[in-house]
Amino acid sequence: MSDREGIYQAVIKETKAAGATLVAVSKQRSQDQIMELYNWGQRDFGENRDAELVEKYHALPKDIRWHFIGHLQRNKVKNIAPFVTLIHAVDSLRLLREIDKQAKAFDRTIPTLLQFHIAEEESKYGLDLQGAKELLQAVKKEPLSHARIAGVMGMATYTDNDEQIAGEFVSLSDAFGLLQRQVFFDDEHFKEISMGMSGDYPIALEHGSTLVRVGSLLFN
Numbered sequence: 386m387s388d389r390e391g392i393y394q395a396v397i398k399e400t401k402a403a404g405a406t407l408v409a410v411s412k413q414r415s416q417d418q419i420m421e422l423y424n425w426g427q428r429d430f431g432e433n434r435d436a437e438l439v440e441k442y443h444a445l446p447k448d449i450r451w452h453f454i455g456h457l458q459r460n461k462v463k464n465i466a467p468f469v470t471l472i473h474a475v476d477s478l479r480l481l482r483e484i485d486k487q488a489k490a491f492d493r494t495i496p497t498l499l500q501f502h503i504a505e506e507e508s509k510y511g512l513d514l515q516g517a518k519e520l521l522q523a524v525k526k527e528p529l530s531h532a533r534i535a536g537v538m539g540m541a542t543y544t545d546n547d548e549q550i551a552g553e554f555v556s557l558s559d560a561f562g563l564l565q566r567q568v569f570f571d572d573e574h575f576k577e578i579s580m581g582m583s584g585d586y587p588i589a590l591e592h593g594s595t596l597v598r599v600g601s602l603l604f605n
């Protein structure tokens with residue numbers, strides 16, 4: 386077994402032991418690099434550019450589950466709507482409505498996650514709890530038909546302070562729990578917490594992550 390396969394097997398084992406799913410973040414990686422992981426059994430891959438994702442989707446095996454993990458512009462939704470498995474980073478009602486519209490056009494249901502801003506770093510992206518509640522109130526008034534809200538997503542601060550990272554992940558799982566109790570109590574589809582990357586995925590798994598998005602650790 387190569388060193389890289391050893392790392393992959395350790396990460397997948399740790400992820401599965403926690404009951405979570407490993408999304409291998411393959412942005413800017415070649416098709417050959419993706420196929421190497423595919424041949425070790427990996428099926429969930431994450432990309433953050435629509436054109437790159439579409440190209441890889443057409444070239445690579447059709448049983449790959451493609452996750453869109455980055456900021457998605459509304460005018461790009463139609464490009465990935467025919468095949469995307471999960472859109473991780475929805476932070477506006479307008480984007481959610483567009484996903485709903487395009488999912489309908491392609492006669493699919495597209496699961497999405499609400500992105501929360503949990504890091505101390507300034508960011509243009511991500512909701513706070515109040516913003517999420519407002520979005521969900523608007524959705525209640527005018528329900529979605531083909532987009533589905535399947536959980537939450539967040540990114541911790543880029544720091545080596547593990548306690549801070551843990552605190553930020555706890556704030557995301559608390560937000561998930563609160564929304565589950567107050568809004569989604571009768572919706573079995575609201576079940577995902579997407580958190581954890583190469584540097585912090587073990588902390589995320591300790592705090593209830595169901596989807597870890599790991600890139601550089603697997604591909605470098």
Ligand SMILES: *Cc1c(COP(=O)(O)O)cnc(C)c1O
Pocket residue numbers: 410412433454455540582583584598599600601602
């Ligand atoms: C790039 C990226 C990742 C993976 O980051 P690594 O540190 O390489 O594991 C995870 N999530 C998002 C949103 C990303 O853009």
